[in-house]
Amino acid sequence: MSSALELFAERGYDATTIPMIATKAGVGAGTIYRYFENKEVLGNKIFQGYVDIFTETIKSGFPHEDSIRNQFHHIFKSMVHFTNEQDQALYFIKIHSGAHFLNEESHSSFQSLLDLFKNFFDLGKDRKEIKQLPSSALIAIIYGAFLELQRLVRIGELVPEAKLLADVEESFWDAVRLHN
Numbered sequence: 001m002s003s004a005l006e007l008f009a010e011r012g013y014d015a016t017t018i019p020m021i022a023t024k025a026g027v028g029a030g031t032i033y034r035y036f037e038n039k040e041v042l043g044n045k046i047f048q049g050y051v052d053i054f055t056e057t058i059k060s061g062f063p064h065e066d067s068i069r070n071q072f073h074h075i076f077k078s079m080v081h082f083t084n085e086q087d088q089a090l091y092f093i094k095i096h097s098g099a100h101f102l103n104e105e106s107h108s109s110f111q112s113l114l115d116l117f118k119n120f121f122d123l124g125k126d127r128k129e130i131k132q133l134p135s136s137a138l139i140a141i142i143y144g145a146f147l148e149l150q151r152l153v154r155i156g157e158l159v160p161e162a163k164l165l166a167d168v169e170e171s172f173w174d175a176v177r178l179h180n
Helices: 002-011 019-027 029-035 039-059 068-085 087-098 104-125 133-153 162-177
Strands: none
Touching: 002 039, 002 087, 019 029, 019 039, 029 133, 029 162, 039 087, 039 104, 068 087, 068 104, 068 133, 068 162, 087 133, 104 133, 133 162
């Protein structure tokens, strides 16, 4: 599955074949078909698995009773943790979240992740601490910028040192918080 994730993230789902995955994994294609009926089943299994890990990473220890700012800090820290543990997974999720091969379970899993972000932003807007923009726009601001940050880290243009991450988090917060 890690070989498939890497190839799907690098090449995309459509440009990746089962024989490519098998070669990268050092097994025969038949071995993959023993566990997965076809590439679509494999793609959905990987997508759902990593979306669920990402969702659980954010949910774990979420400070529901804390301030919106502290909740945002938890979300940012969780995103960093997830990408440190699964460096290709977030990019894979991003480029395949609307893919033709995803089944209803994959769409539902991704929607649960989006709902987590949406609920946070809706609460922040209700408390008048987050800008009154559509939650989907706020998600795009944070998620899109974070993906670009991770791309720059992956290619070696940025080193994710503590000070840089703290400054980036503050910039992200500044982008979505309500300025009085």
